[in-house]
Amino acid sequence: MLNLGGPATLDEVGPFLVRLFADREIIQLPLQAWLGPFIARRRTAAVQENYRLIGGGSPILRWTTIQGEGMIRWLDRLSPATAPHRFYVAFRYAPPFSEDALRQMQADGVKRAVAFTQYPQFSCATTGSSLNELWRAARRLGLGNAFSWSMIDRWPTHPGFIEAMTRSVQIGLEQFPAAERHNVLLLFSAHSLPLKIIDRGDPYPQEIGASVQAVMVQLGFAYEYLLAYQSAVGPVRWLGPQTEQVIKQLGAQGRRNVLVVPLAFTSDHIETLAEIDHEYGELAHRAGITNFKRAPALNDDENFQRALADLVAEHLASGLNHSRQYPLRCPGCTSDQCRNLLNPVASPESVALAHDRQLRM
Template identity: 70%
Template structure:
């Protein structure tokens, strides 16, 4: 289960940021070997304060572990032919890293493996970077032949995921007074990306939009909705509009009730607990928004655990090494490692049909 990860305590914030700003697959800076560490060091005290405000650590490993446990229970029931199943967490910038997961998989005697991104929508900066790191770790560990792999690289409109998100939005709407509920703005929020990645052809924006429209369609409400982005850092241009810029503007237009929907985040972490719940909520109240509610992260919701299990079950039944889109590199891609896979499982061959 691939994800960004987060510091497990305040002392890990600095190393976490150093890894993040060293990763050219997400942020490309001039003189990055010098500028990246400089930005990381300067941001560390502020980011430590942000983590201190939410309890001193990231809850991402906690929630991912619970999601994994629930997914495996449901998956064993739905796909007994491939059982027993085991789940391993591989974070990009914090422990447990890909190498940690691979060592445990080898010790447990695993032979068939699925690299399952926990980012529903594909981006080269998130799923792509995590997969590239996974394949590097496989080669560096000498485990090229230890496992046969397939990749679950995206699931932005999977019915189970959309249902879980819609239930979360419905819960949040119930926190709005009935008289204002139908006029409440659904403010979908996703992590921003550098514009350089988008202009290169990254599919992230349209996959985010696909998820948003699928949730709105499932809700069947007449609420207005808007897509914004958050968490831009560093001296590069980022995808917008930013939620921080949007909140004062929608308030000036007369909007008084908002439900924020973290469409790209399936677990609580600093972006939901810190940015949305604290920073953006404070901003919203300052500019006159009376009701500012966040749709709960999916965390260990049974509906979402079942969705994860169904996503894997469907993938295993298809017997495909990756999705149709996985091998399509961005038109402006310059990274030869992108969209690779180590020791892929043999694809299912469709039987010939005589007509």
């Protein structure tokens, strides 16, 4: 289960930021070997304060573990032919790292593995970076041929995910007085990305948009809605509009009922608990938005755990190594690591047959 991760303690914040600003697959800076650590050091104290607000560390490992345990319970029932199943967590910038997961997989005698991104919408900066690091880690450990791999590289409109997100919106709407709910504006908020990545042709914006559209279809387009992006950092231009600016503008327009829907985050962490709940909550109050609420993250939602299991069961039954879209590199891509798959489980011939079956269905 691949994800960005988060520092579990205040002492881990600095190293977490250093790893983040060193990753050229998400942020490309001039003199990055010097400027990256410099920015990380400058931001550490402020970021530590945000983590202090939410209890001193990120809960993302706890929620990912709960989600993995629930997924496995469902998966053993849905796909008994491939049972028993196990899950391993591999974070990009905080423990447990890819090396930790791979070593444990080897110790457990695993032979068949699925790299399962926990970012529903694909980006080279998130899923791509995590996958590339997974393959590098396997080679560093001498485990390049230890496991037969396939991957679930995106799932922005999977029915189970959309159903879980729709239910989250509905729960969020219950926080408003019944007489006000028809006037609630849904503000979908996703993590932003540097525009340099988007300009290369990264699919993230279109997949975020697809998720928004699918949720609104389930809601019957009964509410007004907007999409914005949050968490821009560093001296580069980021994808917008920025959530904080939209909140200010909505307040200036006289909007009083706003529900933020954290669409790209499948569990609570600093972006939901500190940035949305505290920072944006205070901003909304100053802007005159009297009812500013957040839809709950999926966290320990059993329907979401079932959706994760459905995704894996469908993938295992498909006979495919990855999605049809995965091999398509961004038009402006210059990396020789993108779109790799280490030691694929299915041969090109069997993949071609599986795609042919899908086309005939």
